Amino acid sequence: MAARDYGQYCGITRALELVGERWALLIVRDLLVGPRRYGELAAGLPRIPTNILASRLKELQEAGIIRRAPRSRVIVYELTPYGRELEPVVVALGAWGAKALGDPRDDQVITPDSMTMALRTAFRPEVAATLPATAYAAHLGAAGLLIRVDGPALDVTRGEGPADLAFSAGPGIHRLISGALEPDRAVTTGVVEVLHGRATLLDRFARTFRLAA
Incomplete structure (x- = not known):
């Protein structure tokens, strides 16, 4: 040990x-x-x-x-x-640490696994239960995540698949999840690039995944 x-x-x-x-x-x-x-x-x-x-x-x-x-x-x-x-411990640490993230440095990256855990941490099942089932394809550098939300259920897997909204993003996506950046501003500033689908679905994504203040 x-x-x-x-x-x-x-x-x-x-x-x-x-x-x-x-x-x-x-x-x-x-x-x-x-x-x-x-x-x-x-x-x-x-x-x-x-x-x-x-x-x-x-x-x-x-x-x-x-x-x-x-x-x-x-x-x-x-x-x-x-x-x-250790899962609830890691999730709680992630939520706590996210409050002090600030803006990403040029040398900082996100990985598929770190993003998956960030999404689990930020997921709001009570909000998702009131919204239509939605699939998101998130392109993070060379890797991709398929994020399926169906009521209060969340499924995040690596790879491609049918999606209502596909977007690419870097570490700055944490600003969207934290609520520091509104969805329309995330698009206009280039933090998030919509690849296909209705850009308005990014608002649904931000409502579904939001870290507690």
Whole structure:
């Protein structure tokens, strides 16, 4: 397990000893989206050194948070039931941290997995339940997400598919989700580019995905 030891008998300190090392919770974040091969984890965390990724995976396995599993003749990493208990913690941290994001720097990116968790965090099922079922295709750099909202149900997957609204965006999309930027302003400033579909559906997207102030 992680070498960090705070010398205190406390649940919070124990949690930090298990997942408080740098990159650990980001690995958990990506595995909350789904099982990943080693190379997929590395690609989703482009700045992590390979030796650190290997160390964190070993530590998280020893802690019983993740496990290696065979899938279609390859080995993937997945969360254990104990590890999945971290989901509300990760979602709450994401909502809390989003309040201090500010504007993205030029060297900052969003990844499909980080965006998936951001959408889960911002999803408002009580609002979505009052709106027609809608599918959105979000193009984030070279990757794409298909976001399906049907009443209070949310499904986010990688790839292409039929969509009522397709748009491309970079890290600035967090300004739309946070409510700092209105949908029409997001389009006119180039933060979001509508690729096809009615641009007015971006307003529905912003109502469906909105972080609490």
